[in-house]
Amino acid sequence: MREAGAWLALWNGFDRARDAEYNDWHAREHVPERLTVPGMLRASRYRTLGDAALPYFTLYEMDSMEVLASPGYRALLDEPTQWTRRMRPSFGDMLRIPCVVAESAAGVQAAALMSLELRAAPPLALGDALRQLRAARGVARVHCGLEDTAVAPLPWHGAAPAAAPSPRQLLLVEAACVDGLHALAGALPTELAALQPVVRLHRLLSVHDAPR
Numbered sequence: 001m002r003e004a005g006a007w008l009a010l011w012n013g014f015d016r017a018r019d020a021e022y023n024d025w026h027a028r029e030h031v032p033e034r035l036t037v038p039g040m041l042r043a044s045r046y047r048t049l050g051d052a053a054l055p056y057f058t059l060y061e062m063d064s065m066e067v068l069a070s071p072g073y074r075a076l077l078d079e080p081t082q083w084t085r086r087m088r089p090s091f092g093d094m095l096r097i098p099c100v101v102a103e104s105a106a107g108v109q110a111a112a113l114m115s116l117e118l119r120a121a122p123p124l125a126l127g128d129a130l131r132q133l134r135a136a137r138g139v140a141r142v143h144c145g146l147e148d149t150a151v152a153p154l155p156w157h158g159a160a161p162a163a164a165p166s167p168r169q170l171l172l173v174e175a176a177c178v179d180g181l182h183a184l185a186g187a188l189p190t191e192l193a194a195l196q197p198v199v200r201l202h203r204l205l206s207v208h209d210a211p212r
Contacts, residue, residue, distance in 0.1 A: 002041055004061035007099045007145050008068065009115070009170055011054040011200075013092030025087055026056075027206055033076060034060060035210040039067035042209045046113060046202035049178065053093045057115070057202050059172070065100060065148050077155060094157055099145030099170050103130065110140055110174030111204045114181040116188075118197035119168050126169070132189040133173055138180030143172040171197075178203060 014022045031043045039062050046057040067073055080088070097117070126144060133142045147167040171192075175181050178201055185199045 002063075003104060004041055004063070004101055006062045006065045006067070006101055006148075007097075007170070008060040008062065009097045009099060009145075010058045010060070011048060011051075011093075011095040012056050012058075013053050013094070014056065015090035015092070018087075018090050022056075022087065022090070023205075025083055026058075027208075029081065029083055030087075031058070031208050033081075034073075035208055037067060037070060037072040037076065039063040039070065040210050042207060044113075044207050045205040047205055049201045049203060051200060054095060054200075057113075057200070065098060065151065068098060068151055088156055091157060094154075096154065097168055097170055098148050098151040100148055102144045102146050102169075104143040104145075110176065112175045112178040112181055113202040113204070114173040114175070114185060115200045115202065116171040116173070116192065116197040117168055117200075118171070118192070118195045119166055120195055124169070124191075124195075126171070126191070129189040129191045130171075133171070133184075133192075136180075136184050138175045138177065139184070140174045140176065142174070145170045145172075 027045065031045065034040055035043060041061045041063065043061070044059045046059070048055050048057050062068075130142050130144060133139060146169055149167050173181065173184070175184075181201055185201065188197075188199075
């Protein structure tokens with residue numbers, strides 16, 4: 001399994017009345033379509049627990065951030081299929097964080113995942129905190145990425161976000177079950193807890209690998 005050099009982390013809401021169609025479209029067309037872009041490696045689809053505004057999380061793993069500026073990716077944004085055109089108006093809130101991977105193991109696809117979105121100026125070296133997270137009971141792997149604020153926003157989803165004061169750091173903590181991560185979320189390393197990260201728990205729905 002190839003190790004990713006970049007991620008596109010994307011949380012979104014969707015019209016609840018179209019939830020079944022959303023999952024059908026997202027799994028059968030949207031994600032497989034993205035994985036045809038050269039440099040896209042895999043996509044993991046998750047349900048976010050306890051977040052009514054952002055109930056879905058998709059993590060795209062890529063060779064590098066250049067994938068998001070490539071002609072293949074831009075074509076998918078600018079020339080959507082008819083099904084995608086019908087789905088776009090039903091998207092709700094969206095959070096999109098493109099990240100350069102700072103530390104990772106190959107592949108992010110555990111049954112349970114905790115994401116920690118944090119901001120510090122300048123971004124912190126989190127070596128001690130990452131070691132403590134890795135040593136926590138039930139944790140399989142820990143990954144760290146730094147937001148690339150130069151990546152263009154989606155052209156079809158509302159106005160461009162306001163300029164961020166500093167790049168966000170995104171930590172991903174993998175485990176076999178959500179219960180252990182829920183306990184860990186309440187007992188984070190002091191260094192992380194002091195930053196008051198936005199913590200979200202996710203349950204895996206599916207994993208899609210790019211065609212070889």
